[in-house]
Structures are given as C-alpha cells and as structure tokens.
Amino acid sequence: DVVLTQTPPTLSATIGQSVSISCRSSQSLLDSDGDTYLNWLLQRPGQSPQLLIYSVSNLESGVPNRFSGSGSETDFTLKISGVEAEDLGVYYCMQATHAPLTFGSGTKLEIK
Amino acid sequence: QVTLKESGPGILQPSQTLSLTCTFSGFSLSTYGMGVGWIRQPSGKGLEWLANIWWDDDKYYNPSLKNRLTISKDTSNNQAFLKITNVDTADTATYYCARIVGTGHVMDAWGQGASVTVSS
Numbered sequence: 426d427v428v429l430t431q432t433p434p435t436l437s438a439t440i441g442q443s444v445s446i447s448c449r450s451s452q453s454l455l456d457s458d459g460d461t462y463l464n465w466l467l468q469r470p471g472q473s474p475q476l477l478i479y480s481v482s483n484l485e486s487g488v489p490n491r492f493s494g495s496g497s498e499t500d501f502t503l504k505i506s507g508v509e510a511e512d513l514g515v516y517y518c519m520q521a522t523h524a525p526l527t528f529g530s531g532t533k534l535e536i537k
Numbered sequence: 538q539v540t541l542k543e544s545g546p547g548i549l550q551p552s553q554t555l556s557l558t559c560t561f562s563g564f565s566l567s568t569y570g571m572g573v574g575w576i577r578q579p580s581g582k583g584l585e586w587l588a589n590i591w592w593d594d595d596k597y598y599n600p601s602l603k604n605r606l607t608i609s610k611d612t613s614n615n616q617a618f619l620k621i622t623n624v625d626t627a628d629t630a631t632y633y634c635a636r637i638v639g640t641g642h643v644m645d646a647w648g649q650g651a652s653v654t655v656s657s
Contacts, residue, residue: 462640476646528583
C-alpha cells in the first residue's frame with residue numbers, strides 16, 4: 426500500500442500567518458493517464474471531512490483561495506496563505522492513484 | 538445540493554454482521570462517473586478507506602478487509618450499503634459515506650457519519 430507521510434503532525438499558527446503542510450508518498454502518484462490523484466481534506470472539530478483540493482492543485486468549489494496545493498510525483502504541499510480562525514482542524518492528504526486508496530496520518534492545525 | 542446520511546445499528550456484538558446504509562440526494566448512482574465510497578475513523582484516529590461502488594456497479598474493496606466487506610446499491614431509492622461480517626472491537630469507529638466523482642476518486646461530499654460500537 427502507498428504510505429503518505431504528513432509533516433508536521435501538529436502546527437500552531439496565529440491569525441494571518443501563512444503555513445505549509447507536507448505530504449510525502451512512498452511511491453510516485455503520477456498515474457499512467459498523466460494525472461496525479463492527490464487530494465487534500467480538512468476535518469474541523471466534530472465534523473466530517475471536507476474536500477479542499479483535488480488532483481494536487483485544483484481548488485474545490487466554495488473553498489477560499491487562501492488554500493493552494495502544489496507538488497508532483499512523491500512530494501506535495503498544502504499552503505494556507507493567511508490562516509483564519511475557521512481553518513483549525515486536522516488536514517489529511519489522500520491518494521487515489523494506487524489501490525487501495527490511502528490517507529495520510531493528518532496534521533492538526535491549532536490557532537494560537 | 539448533494540447530501541448523504543449514514544445509518545447503522547449503533548451497537549453490536551462481536552462476530553455479528555454490521556449493516557450500514559447511505560441515503561443520498563442531489564445526484565444519481567446511475568449517472569456516468571458517479572460513485573459512493575465508505576470510509577471509517579476510529580475515535581481520535583485517522584481515516585481508512587473501505588470500499589467504493591460505481592454507477593456501472595463496479596466495486597472496489599480495501600484488501601485488508603476484503604473478505605469481510607460487501608458493498609451494494611439501490612439506484613432507484615438513492616441508497617448504498619455496506620456489510621462487514623464477523624465484527625470485533627477493532628471495527629468500532631465512525632463510518633462515513635461519501636460521493637465520489639471521476640477517475641481521481643474525488644470525495645466531494647460526505648455524510649455526517651454513523652457511530653458504531655462493537656462490544657460484548
């Protein structure tokens with residue numbers, strides 16, 4: 426199975442600060458069709474996960490543009506440009522290139 | 538608006554079969570490219586993908602549980618189902634269903650989750 430390693434496990438930020446979360450894959454996530462199926466989700470406290478970004482860098486409809494994704498092959502990054510209070514929660518990367526689908530272990534964002 | 542809602546027994550005993558239902562609206566599982574997936578999350582832990590079912594009745598399972606899982610759908614009633622046989626305490630978790638779109642398995646809408654406890 427593909428292992429996704431997220432760092433850091435915990436992140437503490439002040440409002441307005443920009444932060445980045447890393448997701449590293451044990452295998453290349455470049456699919457034979459040319460796409461890279463790496464998605465980012467946010468799970469706010471007490472809520473279900475919600476999709477933020479799909480296929481590395483595509484912002485899901487309704488998600489603020491302070492969120493951005495980048496990367497390729499095995500190294501991916503989620504950046505929040507100007508953290509807001511509502512951004513607290515656990516961020517997960519997820520890959521769908523290789524079966525079975527797997528998730529990273531999560532990065533908890535705390536607001537100082 | 539796409540909505541999904543999971544329902545299940547709440548509590549069951551070891552060795553029993555867990556039956557979960559996902560009732561959804563805002564899309565059809567007969568539409569090309571649409572799917573429903575099941576994901577679970579033990580309390581305080583991460584997410585584990587279990588199974589997907591697609592508009593064409595293609596099914597995919599997590600090999601770590603494959604022999605215990607059965608996913609199915611009722612397109613006319615906008616429902617998807619998951620059965621897990623021979624449960625034990627390790628199956629205690631919140632179970633989510635999610636709409637999946639396209640080859641990238643984009644889980645773009647999630648249900649609120651159904652809490653399941655396995656206890657004797």
